[in-house]
Amino acid sequence: MPDRSPPARLGVRKTYKLFxxxxxxxxxxxxxxxxxxxxxxxxxxxARASRKDARDATAAARKAFPGWSGATAYHRGQVLYxxxxxxxxxxxxxxxxxxxxxxxxxxxAQQVAAAVxxxxxxxxxxxxxxxxxxAANPVAGPYFNLSVPEPTGVVAVLAPAEPSLLALVSVLAxxxxxxxTVVLVASEQAxxxxxxxxxxxxxxxxxxxxxxxxxxxxxxxxxxLAAHMDVNAIDLTGADPAARADLERAAAGNxxxxxxxxxxxxxxxxxxxxxxxxxxxxxxxxxxxHPVGT
Amino acid sequence: MVDQVVDASQVWDYAPAPxxxxxxxxxxxxxxxxxxxxxxxxxxxxxxxLNPATExxxxxxxxxxxxxxxxAVAAARDAYxxxxxxxxxxxxxxxxxxxxxxxxxxxxxxxxxxxxDNGKPIKESRDVDIPLAAAHFFYYAGWADKLEHAGxxxxxxxxxxxxxxxxxxxxxxxxxxxxxxxxxxxxxCVLKPAxxxxxxxxxxAEVIQEAGLxxxxxxxxxxxxxxxxxxxxxxxxxxxxxxxxxxxxxxxQRAIAGTGKKLTLELGGxxxxxxxxxxxxxxxxxxxxxxxxxxxxxxxxxxxxLLVQESVxxxxxxxxxxxxxxxxxxxxxxxxxxxxxxxxxxxxxKITELSAAGEQEGAERWSLACPIPDRGYWFPxxxxxxxxxxxxxxQEEIFGPVLSVLTFRTPEEAVAKANNTPYGLSAGxxxxxxxxxxxxxxxxxxxxxxxxxxxxxxxxxxxxxxxxSGFGREGxxxxxxxxxxxxxxxxxxxxx
Numbered sequence: 196m197p198d199r200s201p202p203a204r205l206g207v208r209k210t211y212k213l214f215x216x217x218x219x220x221x222x223x224x225x226x227x228x229x230x231x232x233x234x235x236x237x238x239x240x241x242a243r244a245s246r247k248d249a250r251d252a253t254a255a256a257r258k259a260f261p262g263w264s265g266a267t268a269y270h271r272g273q274v275l276y277x278x279x280x281x282x283x284x285x286x287x288x289x290x291x292x293x294x295x296x297x298x299x300x301x302x303x304a305q306q307v308a309a310a311v312x313x314x315x316x317x318x319x320x321x322x323x324x325x326x327x328x329x330a331a332n333p334v335a336g337p338y339f340n341l342s343v344p345e346p347t348g349v350v351a352v353l354a355p356a357e358p359s360l361l362a363l364v365s366v367l368a369x370x371x372x373x374x375x376t377v378v379l380v381a382s383e384q385a386x387x388x389x390x391x392x393x394x395x396x397x398x399x400x401x402x403x404x405x406x407x408x409x410x411x412x413x414x415x416x417x418x419x420l421a422a423h424m425d426v427n428a429i430d431l432t433g434a435d436p437a438a439r440a441d442l443e444r445a446a447a448g449n450x451x452x453x454x455x456x457x458x459x460x461x462x463x464x465x466x467x468x469x470x471x472x473x474x475x476x477x478x479x480x481x482x483x484x485h486p487v488g489t
Numbered sequence: 490m491v492d493q494v495v496d497a498s499q500v501w502d503y504a505p506a507p508x509x510x511x512x513x514x515x516x517x518x519x520x521x522x523x524x525x526x527x528x529x530x531x532x533x534x535x536x537x538x539l540n541p542a543t544e545x546x547x548x549x550x551x552x553x554x555x556x557x558x559x560x561a562v563a564a565a566r567d568a569y570x571x572x573x574x575x576x577x578x579x580x581x582x583x584x585x586x587x588x589x590x591x592x593x594x595x596x597x598x599x600x601x602x603x604x605x606d607n608g609k610p611i612k613e614s615r616d617v618d619i620p621l622a623a624a625h626f627f628y629y630a631g632w633a634d635k636l637e638h639a640g641x642x643x644x645x646x647x648x649x650x651x652x653x654x655x656x657x658x659x660x661x662x663x664x665x666x667x668x669x670x671x672x673x674x675x676x677x678c679v680l681k682p683a684x685x686x687x688x689x690x691x692x693x694a695e696v697i698q699e700a701g702l703x704x705x706x707x708x709x710x711x712x713x714x715x716x717x718x719x720x721x722x723x724x725x726x727x728x729x730x731x732x733x734x735x736x737x738x739x740x741x742q743r744a745i746a747g748t749g750k751k752l753t754l755e756l757g758g759x760x761x762x763x764x765x766x767x768x769x770x771x772x773x774x775x776x777x778x779x780x781x782x783x784x785x786x787x788x789x790x791x792x793x794x795l796l797v798q799e800s801v802x803x804x805x806x807x808x809x810x811x812x813x814x815x816x817x818x819x820x821x822x823x824x825x826x827x828x829x830x831x832x833x834x835x836x837x838x839k840i841t842e843l844s845a846a847g848e849q850e851g852a853e854r855w856s857l858a859c860p861i862p863d864r865g866y867w868f869p870x871x872x873x874x875x876x877x878x879x880x881x882x883x884q885e886e887i888f889g890p891v892l893s894v895l896t897f898r899t900p901e902e903a904v905a906k907a908n909n910t911p912y913g914l915s916a917g918x919x920x921x922x923x924x925x926x927x928x929x930x931x932x933x934x935x936x937x938x939x940x941x942x943x944x945x946x947x948x949x950x951x952x953x954x955x956x957x958s959g960f961g962r963e964g965x966x967x968x969x970x971x972x973x974x975x976x977x978x979x980x981x982x983x984x985x
Contacts, residue, residue, distance in 0.1 A: 265931075327640065328640075330951070330965060330966055330967070332947070332949045332950045332951070332965050333949050334945070334947035334949050334950050335624065335947055335949075336945070336947070338942065338945060340947070340949075340950050342950075342951050342965065342967065347955075348956075427956065439747050440746045440747025440748075441746070441747075442746075443742070443743075443746035443747055444742075444743045444746040444747075446742070446746075447739045447740075447742035447743040447746065448739065449911065449956070449957055450735070450738060450739060450742065450754065450756065450956065450957045450958075450959060450960065452960050470642060470976045470977045471977040472976075472977055472978060475977065475978070479936060479955050479960075480936065480951050480953070480962050480967050481930075481935070481936055481937070481938060481955075482936065482937050482938070482950055482951050482952065482965075483930045483937075483938045483939075483940060484937070484938070484939045484940065484942055484945050484950070485926065485940045485941060485942070486941055486942050
């Protein structure tokens, strides 16, 4: 007897693309590279971004900067909290990605929960950081003198190689919470969480261009961003230690703020509650004077 | 009585009012200050420092080379691991208070020496440089035993040995900006004053001796760019603080790439001073003059680009030129002098070259027709109108008494033009409309914004740039961050 039962449903696989200016293009170069999981299983062909993609992402980030940095702190907090809500709803998907990369199911769930909590932690900062890092300065004269923190501008973030969503969120959230816009280079080995996060950002209220995500070879993309004259700062957390000095040298071309500077030594404990360092590194202090008089 | 009516057309000349120089005693030759002692340079070389108003040598100072840098860094390391490092904050505070007090007590001596070596008017060294230098030590003295309250997290720690390289435009004040927060934080220092203005730093070395700081806490190396390079590149230095040109700042950032040394850079500027049509124009004119002609324009935050609203441009230019006509250029030691000498032949050449470029590119030049002394380095206050954004004099830092005037029609245009520079150190706004001040202040990409005032400085007020004007802040609570290790400062070059 021929089998007349309907065939098992075929799964719909996802195409992992770049995230630039709120859209999901493939690399303009047409290139991709294989991303593998446990026992070398093929998980996806991720886009292998080119130098041109990095420049496009930078242009998108620059374009988004006036709007995002000019938004009220209250508004940025609302938008970021909304992202946490959507992350929570997609927790299962993120845990699944982690499991495919080899994390145990219980640990994956725990890490995703911590990542959502981390995002909530940062969502509360936009309307508080000015009060912590700003100042009313008692100058010796009849002047009203205030210092306020302002975002540095376009920040390139080399995400840590660590596959977890927690590490990714820990480097991204502080940079946008403070009003910067970002070109993020995803972990080369584990880019899927970053692209899934981009999908969350795209469906939340984060304006297009505030976060741009590139997947590909960090060694190919990092020097372009480090030398780019319209990138104001670079986070080298995910840089190859051997490449760090060259990247810092390239960053000097337009006096980029570099974080962390030099050989860091210790790996960061992503589970610990962060300090303010990752926010303060991408803030500039502006001091405004005005005479007092009648 | 009718015949006693003052004739308003009569011109009353100023009588010379030179400050006496007998208060300073300048030695014929100075050594390096290392480990609490004045000691000869390893290479044996000395070079002259000139009075830029007369081109006469004032003294010979030592040329520090690699071995001297080694000795100074070793002395600083010893002090850090020894006497200075062991001191509790309250004791460090008292040393800094002592330095502040001695500078106050010897202020006239410092002021005269500064004007002799730098060429700036005595009224500026006397009323601005020296009092502010003392105030910086006094301000940071009070932080030394309160660091845990500075908001950087519990138990902030010093970084170690700081290598500090400073410019010639505010010699003693820049030394104070560098040393005071570093020492308050518990660091030890190797300071290199500028090649053309070493004398007040060497007098400060005497003050530091007199204050009894543990030997090696502060070391002062005179020399040229090569000395600075050796200091920046020295593996025993944990932190670099530099004030100077953007070009050299980039070289330093490259030189220390990958070393993990902390870095603060306070670099060049091309500040816009924006005057709206509703501004109090007479006050604005005073602010424009103070903005660009203070200290001969040798000011990184100088308001070197005047952006004036088109409808009042002619009025402002007329009043500005009339006001400039009252400025007195000449002997820096004369108490009536407004514009002193250009600090060096090299700087005079640069100002002359860029001003010539302004004319060649089509801007209209107006220079004050004032008597220029026969000897010394001088440049008359100069205003270029009809300047376009592409002109070199609108883009490059001239660092001299040269103002470039551009016009705008709308606030949006003013912001776009003001921000059209790779720099971002300072900016000025002149308008009576409060909401517009805040609107502008939010949009100007600059670390210091002066509204209805210009060129104000205070030890409690953070100072430093955006973009290629550098990173890190000096002054205020923020000025401590670059010299501390603390939970909230993990990280970037500048700390915060």
